[in-house]
Amino acid sequence: MDIFTVALLLSTLRLATPVALIALGETFSERAGIINVGVEGTATLGALVVALISFYTRSPWLALFAALVAGGLAGALHALWCIRWRANHVVSGIGINILVGGLAMFITGAVWGWRGTSPSAPTLNPWIIVIAGFVIICVAQVYLFRTRWGLRLRVVGEKPEAADTAGVNVHLTQYFYTILNGVLCGLAGAFFFNNLGRFTFGMVGGRGFIGIAAMVIGNYSPLGGLGAALLFGFVDALQMRLQAHIPNQFSIMLPYLLTVVVLAAFIRRANVPAALGRHYVKQ
Amino acid sequence: MRKLLVLLAVMVFATAMAVAHPKIGLILATGGLGDLSFNDQGFKGAMDAATVIAEQYGVTPQAVLDYVEPTSIAEYEGFQLQFADSGDYDVIICIGFDQASALETVAPQYPEQRFVIVDMVVIGDNIASVITNDWESAFLCGVTAGMMTETRRIGFLGGMEIPLIVRFLQGYTQGALWANPDMSEADVVARYVGDWANPTLGAELSREMYNAGVDIIYGAAGKSHLGVFAAAEENPNWWALGTDVDQALTAPEHADVIIASGLKRVDLAVEAEILQVVDGTWEPGIRSYGIATEFGFGTGIAIGPEDINEYVRASASEVEVPCSVIVKLAEAARGIADGSIEIIID
Numbered sequence: 025m026d027i028f029t030v031a032l033l034l035s036t037l038r039l040a041t042p043v044a045l046i047a048l049g050e051t052f053s054e055r056a057g058i059i060n061v062g063v064e065g066t067a068t069l070g071a072l073v074v075a076l077i078s079f080y081t082r083s084p085w086l087a088l089f090a091a092l093v094a095g096g097l098a099g100a101l102h103a104l105w106c107i108r109w110r111a112n113h114v115v116s117g118i119g120i121n122i123l124v125g126g127l128a129m130f131i132t133g134a135v136w137g138w139r140g141t142s143p144s145a146p147t148l149n150p151w152i153i154v155i156a157g158f159v160i161i162c163v164a165q166v167y168l169f170r171t172r173w174g175l176r177l178r179v180v181g182e183k184p185e186a187a188d189t190a191g192v193n194v195h196l197t198q199y200f201y202t203i204l205n206g207v208l209c210g211l212a213g214a215f216f217f218n219n220l221g222r223f224t225f226g227m228v229g230g231r232g233f234i235g236i237a238a239m240v241i242g243n244y245s246p247l248g249g250l251g252a253a254l255l256f257g258f259v260d261a262l263q264m265r266l267q268a269h270i271p272n273q274f275s276i277m278l279p280y281l282l283t284v285v286v287l288a289a290f291i292r293r294a295n296v297p298a299a300l301g302r303h304y305v306k307q
Numbered sequence: 308m309r310k311l312l313v314l315l316a317v318m319v320f321a322t323a324m325a326v327a328h329p330k331i332g333l334i335l336a337t338g339g340l341g342d343l344s345f346n347d348q349g350f351k352g353a354m355d356a357a358t359v360i361a362e363q364y365g366v367t368p369q370a371v372l373d374y375v376e377p378t379s380i381a382e383y384e385g386f387q388l389q390f391a392d393s394g395d396y397d398v399i400i401c402i403g404f405d406q407a408s409a410l411e412t413v414a415p416q417y418p419e420q421r422f423v424i425v426d427m428v429v430i431g432d433n434i435a436s437v438i439t440n441d442w443e444s445a446f447l448c449g450v451t452a453g454m455m456t457e458t459r460r461i462g463f464l465g466g467m468e469i470p471l472i473v474r475f476l477q478g479y480t481q482g483a484l485w486a487n488p489d490m491s492e493a494d495v496v497a498r499y500v501g502d503w504a505n506p507t508l509g510a511e512l513s514r515e516m517y518n519a520g521v522d523i524i525y526g527a528a529g530k531s532h533l534g535v536f537a538a539a540e541e542n543p544n545w546w547a548l549g550t551d552v553d554q555a556l557t558a559p560e561h562a563d564v565i566i567a568s569g570l571k572r573v574d575l576a577v578e579a580e581i582l583q584v585v586d587g588t589w590e591p592g593i594r595s596y597g598i599a600t601e602f603g604f605g606t607g608i609a610i611g612p613e614d615i616n617e618y619v620r621a622s623a624s625e626v627e628v629p630c631s632v633i634v635k636l637a638e639a640a641r642g643i644a645d646g647s648i649e650i651i652i653d
Contacts, residue, residue: 029518031514031515031518035511035514035515038511039511129378133339133378137339137340137341137342138338138341138342138343139337139338139339139342139378140338140504140530141530141533143558143560144558144560144561216507219507219510219537220506220507220510220533220534220537221537221540221560222506222533222537224504224506224530224533225504226502226503226504226505226530227504227505227506227507228507229502229504229505229507229508260508260511261511261515264498264511264512264515265515267497267498267499268496272468272498272499272501273468276499276500276501
């Protein structure tokens with residue numbers, strides 16, 4: 025079949041990368057016990073900031089760095105709410121999504137006069153982020169399961185009391201990995217921008233939430249999340265080609281349908297961290 | 308007592324003089340001014356009409372036209388009520404389809420107030436609905452694509468497969484086949500994003516079409532359409548067509564790949580509506596604007612460096628277009644106007 029081409033492979037990688045990065049970030053924070061459904065908004069914020077900085081400084085590298093910082097700040101905000109002020113994790117995450125939505129409209133309107141869209145700005149080759157993403161995910165896999173810091177992280181999410189007794193600073197660990205989650209979402213946002221050359225509100229298009237699903241399907245492991253993201257990316261790339269053969273109303277649905285079906289199959293087998301969503305209070 | 312009466316009479320007279328000129332209320336869509344598209348066009352049309360009125364009555368256009376820029380859909384109803392309740396306006400123009408549900412609530416409460424809604428149909432005794440024959444612009448884009456394609460395969464990117472968008476595709480296909488008899492319907496490839504604001508997917512679908520041998524892509528997919536331009540930049544043999552406004556102007560960094568853009572002349576339609584109100588010929592109902600309508604304007608194409616006629620307008624595109632294409636477009640527009648070309652739509 026002429027459908028299975030190199031172009032399909034490249035398309036799959038482009039579509040999978042942001043999902044895989046967000047899945048990795050969420051893996052880190054949920055392994056530390058912090059749910060963050062604000063990843064969608066955090067990635068949008070990353071894409072907005074990278075566009076803003078790239079537009080003004082004409083330096084895509086500086087813009088990339090700024091996106092990571094912005095993502096980290098959004099992560100820090102979430103961490104403050106969830107850890108310091110013991111807010112419901114999901115509510116805080118939804119708050120971030122709504123906040124970024126308003127912010128994106130306001131900033132694009134105030135800066136460029138178009139609500140929700142930026143003009144073009146200098147970009148990096150998006151493949152740099154694709155390759156970097158794959159390297160980061162492989163390193164993370166080793167880090168999480170083969171190093172003592174990875175072990176400490178896992179213990180914090182499973183049994184924070186035990187980690188505390190063993191001398192691990194539970195809250196510091198949670199802050200660190202929630203911020204890291206934000207940084208990775210910022211990187212995913214930067215990919216969206218560099219892939220297109222401009223910011224538009226809606227360009228993340230639900231890929232943050234798909235990233236959370238990919239993390240669950242991948243059973244809270246970096247490589248598993250990557251696998252699930254690749255599957256999603258592949259089906260999304262495939263459906264574009266299938267539109268020539270089957271009604272588009274059905275093909276557009278395929279990647280999402282697949283996500284729901286696979287998620288339903290895997291969610292019972294997932295090793296959900298035992299202390300996920302709990303507020304740890306030191307006795 | 309008499310002095311008081313005279314004073315009163317003078318005041319009444321002065322007030323009457325002050326409100327004697329018609330006033331227009333304009334409620335823009337949430338995109339706001341500066342969008343180089345719908346809102347700016349609607350504003351230009353209202354301003355042009357206001358200028359005409361202002362000259363007649365010896366006032367400034369600013370005195371004739373009041374406008375507001377709502378920032379969210381939730382604000383439409385408030386502004387519509389505020390404008391209608393003041394009773395100051397001869398007509399209230401609502402730009403954008405998403406004002407429809409607010410207007411359905413507000414308009415019946417003010418039966419004496421005239422409303423115009425652009426790009427959507429709302430039925431009411433005091434409402435005129437302005438729509439455009441988008442398929443005519445799509446036909447002209449199809450003519451351009453049919454003549455300029457070197458692979459004899461052209462693409463179309465739709466937001467969703469809904470009647471409005473299917474009509475774009477029908478016009479586009481018929482235009483291409485009319486201009487290039489070597490092409491068949493199978494040479495027009497259509498893909499749908501399923502989303503109006505996701506250029507990431509728009510770009511991915513465009514790459515897919517380009518890789519499958521298409522060399523020009525037109526579309527009607529809202530912001531997702533921006534993805535076509537980004538994808539077209541990746542290969543010197545890939546080209547794009549814009550939609551509704553001259554997108555070589557609104558996305559100048561892509562002026563090197565945008566050959567032409569279909570036009571939706573909201574400005575002309577809005578101006579015409581206001582002037583009908585002023586001269587007393589305005590009636591409620593559904594009014595179509597386009598080449599093959601009673602008005603004879605409302606659609607067209609932006610291509611080449613200069614205005615050729617009412618339909619073939621200048622573009623900021625940097626792409627060289629052969630004269631034969633321009634000539635053919637003028638011929639197509641003439642054909643649509645005199646009925647010798649009939650575009651068949653569902």
